[in-house]
Structure formats: structure tokens, C-alpha cells
Amino acid sequence: MAIEDNGNVHGDVTIPLLEEGKNIGDEENVYTDEETSGKASLWMVYLSTFVAVCGSFAFGSSAGYSSPTQTAITKDLSLTLAEYSVFGSILTFGAMIGATTSGPIADFIGRKGAMRTATGFSVAGWLAIYFAKGALSLDIGRLATGYGMGVFSYVVPVFIAEIAPKNLRGALTTANQLMICCAVSVAFIIGTVLTWRTLALTGLIPCAILLFGLFFIPESPRWLAKIGHEKEFEAALQDLRGKGADISEEAAEIRDYIETLERLPKAKMLDLFQRRYFRSVIIGVGLMVFQQFGGINGICFYLSNIFESAGVSPSIATITYAIIQVPITALNTTVIDKAGRKPLLLVSSTGLVLACILSGTSFYLKDHNLAPSSVPILAVTGILMYIGSFSAGMGAVPWVVMSEIFPINIKGIAGSLATLVNWFGAWAVSYTFNFLMSWSSYGTFIIYAAINAVAIVFVITVVPETKGKTLEQIQAAINA
Numbered sequence: 001m002a003i004e005d006n007g008n009v010h011g012d013v014t015i016p017l018l019e020e021g022k023n024i025g026d027e028e029n030v031y032t033d034e035e036t037s038g039k040a041s042l043w044m045v046y047l048s049t050f051v052a053v054c055g056s057f058a059f060g061s062s063a064g065y066s067s068p069t070q071t072a073i074t075k076d077l078s079l080t081l082a083e084y085s086v087f088g089s090i091l092t093f094g095a096m097i098g099a100t101t102s103g104p105i106a107d108f109i110g111r112k113g114a115m116r117t118a119t120g121f122s123v124a125g126w127l128a129i130y131f132a133k134g135a136l137s138l139d140i141g142r143l144a145t146g147y148g149m150g151v152f153s154y155v156v157p158v159f160i161a162e163i164a165p166k167n168l169r170g171a172l173t174t175a176n177q178l179m180i181c182c183a184v185s186v187a188f189i190i191g192t193v194l195t196w197r198t199l200a201l202t203g204l205i206p207c208a209i210l211l212f213g214l215f216f217i218p219e220s221p222r223w224l225a226k227i228g229h230e231k232e233f234e235a236a237l238q239d240l241r242g243k244g245a246d247i248s249e250e251a252a253e254i255r256d257y258i259e260t261l262e263r264l265p266k267a268k269m270l271d272l273f274q275r276r277y278f279r280s281v282i283i284g285v286g287l288m289v290f291q292q293f294g295g296i297n298g299i300c301f302y303l304s305n306i307f308e309s310a311g312v313s314p315s316i317a318t319i320t321y322a323i324i325q326v327p328i329t330a331l332n333t334t335v336i337d338k339a340g341r342k343p344l345l346l347v348s349s350t351g352l353v354l355a356c357i358l359s360g361t362s363f364y365l366k367d368h369n370l371a372p373s374s375v376p377i378l379a380v381t382g383i384l385m386y387i388g389s390f391s392a393g394m395g396a397v398p399w400v401v402m403s404e405i406f407p408i409n410i411k412g413i414a415g416s417l418a419t420l421v422n423w424f425g426a427w428a429v430s431y432t433f434n435f436l437m438s439w440s441s442y443g444t445f446i447i448y449a450a451i452n453a454v455a456i457v458f459v460i461t462v463v464p465e466t467k468g469k470t471l472e473q474i475q476a477a478i479n480a
Contacts, residue, residue: 058207062148070088079135098150111159114154118147120148126203159220162221177329178330181326181329182326185322185325192315219236220236271410283401283405283464287397291394295447311366328388341400342463352390360446362378
């Protein structure tokens, strides 16, 4: 789902995490490896990360819910295609609202407070879905879980990045994306054996673990320092680094950096359209457009229905899909800094084009009663190739590039714009997918193939390679 949102951070509080063109996991100005993170002191960092990624699991549970439940819900509640399309797509509308409000919420009540807020909305949403008797209750519940998704998409990676030592930050922040994929896979698999109401109740499990766990972990030291709570800041940092660790140097560096950021002028939305920032905005927003309008959320949200239409067993195909996306996503996190951003984007986009052509061909053959034995094979191959290709590049890399190309003084506002565009695209694709499939099943995939083909041209001509470059070098290349 384009839910591979590593680095999808936005809002003013994210600026400290993304200095000098680094990924969230690569901050260079705070931690030393051995001085502050001995093995004996890491248990609180691991515990805090585990608790936070329960929010990522809740995110993935919401995203993966609609695919295995479509047939059962429409039958039990007598929903029309349009009503179920609203139910499936309103999740991303809620996420848009959550994403745009998450920064101020996390600033005002803290990272833990924001996670509690997101959990509250998620719990209310799942209960509304469980007790639903008609379309209205379903939509309200789905909207609420979507809002929780939007907040989690921001606050979880930010919280992890702010608590982890430098030598662990990259690995721990990838746990966010990995847990999202795992949750989607779990929803797909258990959704084949559980009723849709019972599946909704399983969404409460990560929420309960998160709420309980938040009582035992510290607040983000960075946020505490930002709001001037000095004693709490030092206590939280000491808990994370171990009782015997010397935190004086690290604490001083965090304070100095925050003071530097506070002196920078606050960027406004109109500033993004200045000539010196315009190409950066085009790159960041453009990648989000191609990531979403290439069809990922339509395919993921309605996967079971796609396979059923192609004459494939939805249960077997969905389980295969669920199993394949997790290892590919995990593999991608290990090669992005070696292979580079641009090659991964090009390989991924090319794979998406071929996958859409294969899937479109299968539906064309089915509609024209040609080679019926080939239809299921082409459909399954095309969809599995699609998710593999998406997970290999277009899922995560646009977020990484976005975090690197924006100058530090506009990172917050520009990241918010790119994130809003991303969630809008997710909503538009998930809402229109069923209607496009009703119009022309093979035509739908040809449209997505064309969009992904344009993405290849966009990456070749517009997107720079940012691997191993400082922010200044990236800006020089963009403005050359």
C-alpha cells in the first residue's frame, strides 16, 4: 500500500531528523556508537521501539482489512458497489486528515500523547465496524481508523528516530515499514478464515498493547527539550541510554541543535513556489503522485475481488501475496544505500509496467474468451510481480528522496504537502478502482501501466541520485 511510509515525516518537528540530506536513520550530529549505547543499556530503546511499532501494526491492520472482507460485507449488509467503494476509500480520506493534524498534535501533547490519540480513534473505529448494521456505521468506523492511520504514519517513525542511538537508528526505523507489511499480510491471511466482524476485533489487539506499553516507556527526549522540560528531558535520555551512561555531551548537542532550528524563519506554503525551491517540490510531490496513481491502493484494497474476477481462488492467491511482500520489503531496506535511489526507482517502475501489462492481458483474454487456461496464471503472475516490484522501490524510495531533497528550512511544510498529496492519491485510486474495473478490467491495468511508464520518464529526466550526498550537494545538483 503505499503504506511503506518510512521517512514520511512532516511538520516542523521533523527538521532535526533530516539534516544534511540524511535519512531518518542517519542523523550525524547527536550520537556516538559505543559511548552512549552499550549493550546493557539498549533494552529500553528496544522496548520503546516495540511499543511504537504496535502503532505501525495497527496501521497495517486497517489498510489490509477491506480486501478479504469485501464479499462478506457486501452480502451481509446488502451494500452496493458504490457503497463498498466509499467504505474502502474513506480510510485514506481519514488518513489525510490525520496526517495533516498529526504534526501539531505531536508538538502540543507529545509523541506519546499523539500515539494515544491515534489509538483512541482506531479503537472507536474498529468497534463501530464490528457493531455496524449498515453503510453509515461502517463508514464512520473506517474514517476513524483512517484518522488513526494518518497520525501513526507521522508519529511512529518520528518517535523511533528521536529515541534511537545513531548506530541503531536505521535498523529500528525500518521496523516501522516492516510491521505495516506484516500487519497487512496477517489481515489478508486470517481474513480468509475469520468473519469480517471477528477480523475487526483483531484490530484492537495492537491498540491494547500500545496503550499498555506507553505507561512503561519514556517520552521523546527531543520533544521534552523542545518544550523546555529540562528535568524530564535528561531523565528520559538517561533511561534510554542506561543509568550508567554519560549523557552530558549528547544532551548538550541536542539543546544546541534545537536552539539553531528555533532561530530559522518559519516557512509558509507560498514559499514553496519560489524559484529556488520549485524543482525540489516538483520532485518530491511528483514521486508521490506516481507512487499512488500507479494503482497500488486499488490493487491492495480489492485484491480478493481481482483474483475472483480472474477465476483464481481468492484465499490461495491472497495468502501468496501476503507472504511475498514481507521478505521483499525487508530486502529492500538492506540495499537502498548501496544500490542508490534512482536505480531502484527505475527497476521498480519497469516491473510495475510489465506487471500491469500481464494483469491487463489476463483480463483481456478472459473478456474475449481466449486461452482460458492462461488467464489465472497471468493474473496471479501479474499481481505478484506488481507487489514485488512496488515493494522493491516505489513503495519506500519516494519517501527517502523526499526527506533528502528539501532544504532544511522548508522540510516541514514541504513534507506536509507531499504527504497530503500522497494520501489524496491513495483515496482517489481506492475510490475509483471498482468503477474502473466495472468499466473495463483490462483497461484499468493498461491505464496504470501507462502511468508507471510516465514515471520511468520522470525518474530519468527529473529525479537526481541522492545517495551519499550532503544536502548542499543535492541542492547544487537540483539548481544546476
